[in-house]
Amino acid sequence: MLKFFEQPTLDLMINAVITGMLYAFVKFKLNKVCKIAFLSGGGLALAASVFVAVQKNTNRELKLPFWNGFTYVLLTVLAVASVALILFSLLWLAAKRLRRITQYFVTAAAIVVCFTSIVNGLPNVLAYPFNFDLQGNSVFSTDFLYRFIGLLLGFLLVLVMCIAAFKTVKKASAALSVIFMDIAVFIGAFSVLGRLLQLMLQLQIIRQNRDRDLFKLVFPVLQFVNNNQALFIFGAMGCIALLAVIQFVRNLKVRGAYDNPAQKRKLRAAMRNVRRWACVVLACAVIGIVNLTAVHAINNKKPVEAPVEQCEMDHNNMYVDFSQVDDGHLHRFAYITDKGVEIRFIVIKKPNSSSYGVGLDACDICGEAGYFEREGQIVCKRCDVVMNINTIGFKGGCNPIVIDYEVKDGRIIVPIEGLVLHERKFK
Amino acid sequence: MKKILAIICAAAMAVTATAALAGCGSNNTSSSKTESKATESKAEESKAEATRAEADPAAADDAGFTEYPIFEDETVGFMNVSAVFFQAVPMTAGATIKEQKAEDYDIHLEADISALENTLGYEKGSWVPYLTVDYKVTAGSEVKAEGTFMEMAASDGPHYGANIKLPDAGTYELTITIHSPADNDYLIHSDALTGPGGTFDDYFKNGEPLSVTKTWEYTGPVKV
Numbered sequence: 001m002l003k004f005f006e007q008p009t010l011d012l013m014i015n016a017v018i019t020g021m022l023y024a025f026v027k028f029k030l031n032k033v034c035k036i037a038f039l040s041g042g043g044l045a046l047a048a049s050v051f052v053a054v055q056k057n058t059n060r061e062l063k064l065p066f067w068n069g070f071t072y073v074l075l076t077v078l079a080v081a082s083v084a085l086i087l088f089s090l091l092w093l094a095a096k097r098l099r100r101i102t103q104y105f106v107t108a109a110a111i112v113v114c115f116t117s118i119v120n121g122l123p124n125v126l127a128y129p130f131n132f133d134l135q136g137n138s139v140f141s142t143d144f145l146y147r148f149i150g151l152l153l154g155f156l157l158v159l160v161m162c163i164a165a166f167k168t169v170k171k172a173s174a175a176l177s178v179i180f181m182d183i184a185v186f187i188g189a190f191s192v193l194g195r196l197l198q199l200m201l202q203l204q205i206i207r208q209n210r211d212r213d214l215f216k217l218v219f220p221v222l223q224f225v226n227n228n229q230a231l232f233i234f235g236a237m238g239c240i241a242l243l244a245v246i247q248f249v250r251n252l253k254v255r256g257a258y259d260n261p262a263q264k265r266k267l268r269a270a271m272r273n274v275r276r277w278a279c280v281v282l283a284c285a286v287i288g289i290v291n292l293t294a295v296h297a298i299n300n301k302k303p304v305e306a307p308v309e310q311c312e313m314d315h316n317n318m319y320v321d322f323s324q325v326d327d328g329h330l331h332r333f334a335y336i337t338d339k340g341v342e343i344r345f346i347v348i349k350k351p352n353s354s355s356y357g358v359g360l361d362a363c364d365i366c367g368e369a370g371y372f373e374r375e376g377q378i379v380c381k382r383c384d385v386v387m388n389i390n391t392i393g394f395k396g397g398c399n400p401i402v403i404d405y406e407v408k409d410g411r412i413i414v415p416i417e418g419l420v421l422h423e424r425k426f427k
Numbered sequence: 428m429k430k431i432l433a434i435i436c437a438a439a440m441a442v443t444a445t446a447a448l449a450g451c452g453s454n455n456t457s458s459s460k461t462e463s464k465a466t467e468s469k470a471e472e473s474k475a476e477a478t479r480a481e482a483d484p485a486a487a488d489d490a491g492f493t494e495y496p497i498f499e500d501e502t503v504g505f506m507n508v509s510a511v512f513f514q515a516v517p518m519t520a521g522a523t524i525k526e527q528k529a530e531d532y533d534i535h536l537e538a539d540i541s542a543l544e545n546t547l548g549y550e551k552g553s554w555v556p557y558l559t560v561d562y563k564v565t566a567g568s569e570v571k572a573e574g575t576f577m578e579m580a581a582s583d584g585p586h587y588g589a590n591i592k593l594p595d596a597g598t599y600e601l602t603i604t605i606h607s608p609a610d611n612d613y614l615i616h617s618d619a620l621t622g623p624g625g626t627f628d629d630y631f632k633n634g635e636p637l638s639v640t641k642t643w644e645y646t647g648p649v650k651v
Binding site: 056063064065067131194198201202208215219222223226227364365366367369382383384385386 | 492493495514527528530559573574575576577589590591594595596597611644646647649651
């Protein structure tokens with residue numbers, strides 16, 4: 001659930017901030033034609049995103065090179081349009097006489113930035129429900145529901161941030177709007193630079209082995225941008241958060257003129273509204289930061305290995321009670337030989353069954369590496385292969401090495417003699 | 428005015444279509460030309476393919492994927508070893524393991540290991556089976572990924588490989604360690620009449636594995 005809560009922030013937060021700011025700017029600072037054009041562009045971007053998401057997940061004819069080329073064109077256009085938008089918006093701000101003309105240039109660039117950034121980010125988020133790893137469960141399972149709720153909440157966070165950014169820029173002055181909008185657009189453009197360079201390498205527009213000087217130049221940039229995507233998201237959220245703080249402070253006291261108490265109340269209500277939306281921006285930014293730090297850390301936490309458990313033992317056998325291992329999780333036991341070698345074996349109750357999978361904590365391919373439990377699955381520590389729990393206890397493949405055991409009186413009885421035979425497997 | 432616009436649009440579409448077709452055509456031509464250069468031995472062929480991918484990405488892309496070389500044609504014992512990576516791939520499984528989903532990983536790392544001249548009975552250029560091949564990706568003293576490759580087959584033949592998680596671009600050291608097939612109880616005829624004349628000890632001294640380490644400038648996950 002948390003993994004899919006994090007994902008929309010990673011994929012869409014910068015886009016949401018930029019889109020919200022751009023739309024507010026176009027709607028409230030430019031004319032009606034610009035507003036309609038921008039809305040049309042936004043609608044087209046949503047439709048295109050759905051189309052791309054469907055194509056990516058259903059059309060197997062379109063392979064990676066095609067999508068690499070597609071994304072390369074998209075990001076190149078995004079980068080160029082971002083630069084154009086920054087220049088045109090500054091021109092719009094500086095030359096008031098030219099605003100009648102420059103507003104159209106600003107709108108055109110804003111539409112392209114908005115379109116390309118949405119089509120770049122949104123299809124991935126739309127496609128996540130199709131790629132939930134349900135481990136054989138149907139879409140009507142609680143597994144699917146939890147993941148879907150996580151994704152929905154993540155998407156909601158991004159959407160609220162978009163609306164809050166829109167509301168914050170709505171009441172900001174033209175100068176503040178342009179400055180903060182341009183900073184956010186610059187951050188957005190810079191954040192895709194790494195991916196753009198990577199695509200140039202993958203498409204061999206830059207050849208890693210031949211264009212060594214150029215590669216040495218771009219590689220550190222690629223490395224920094226791609227490995228620090230969270231920084232850019234913090235930057236975009238920080239940008240709108242700073243504007244929100246400025247707006248909050250500016251709207252603490254009524255400064256404008258008013259003729260009567262009713263007008264004053266109206267002004268105060270409008271200012272209260274600005275402050276509330278500023279708080280929403282700050283709240284979204286805080287949740288976003290928590291999402292990319294604490295939630296990210298939880299999502300990437302290494303699974304804890306099942307500890308070696310104690311069980312009853314005599315000179316001949318080890319005895320594992322059903323009650324000790326009937327929870328469906330992986331359990332690990334060990335026998336220490338006279339030479340001091342720890343021979344581990346695992347026990348797991350099979351899903352939808354009353355039988356148990358028993359085997360060494362080692363396989364013929366990866367040796368004594370053993371297994372761990374990850375999200376209800378049994379995974380080989382060495383090759384990260386997910387085991388079919390139902391086949392644990394059978395010989396072959398990646399299965400745990402089979403050992404002798406018998407089930408009697410509610411216990412699994414493992415002969416020590418059989419374990420010692422495998423002493424060589426454990427060093 | 429409308430007519431002029433229509434003509435401009437039609438002309439633009441025609442130019443785009445022509446360019447696209449020309450692009451496809453030239454790709455196909457270069458692909459078939461390059462393909463005709465395929466050499467006899469598989470080792471030489473894989474070398475040519477890697478070079479071709481470097482020289483002409485379209486040729487490699489015709490198969491639907493491009494392999495990005497990490498190192499090529501290193502001699503390790505009696506083996507020719509190349510390492511490549513590309514996008515993580517879904518893999519259907521045998522009975523004991525579940526299907527792997529590409530979405531859970533960043534790349535597919537692969538070791539192509541073929542036989543050189545040897546006294547073990549392997550045909551020169553053929554894939555060497557029954558190896559246990561370990562990989563380790565390190566950045567300084569920090570291990571970023573490690574494990575054991577699985578045996579598998581792709582459209583270009585059998586190989587040792589694994590889908591791995593390696594999210595950060597960077598300069599890494601890739602170490603590939605190859606254990607003797609004898610460790611997996613692979614037998615060699617030892618009689619004078621039918622035996623190839625050598626033993627694994629000729630190459631794996633005292634059963635010790637062989638390894639190769641190379642620097643890898645990794646540009647990040649390969650994803651759609």
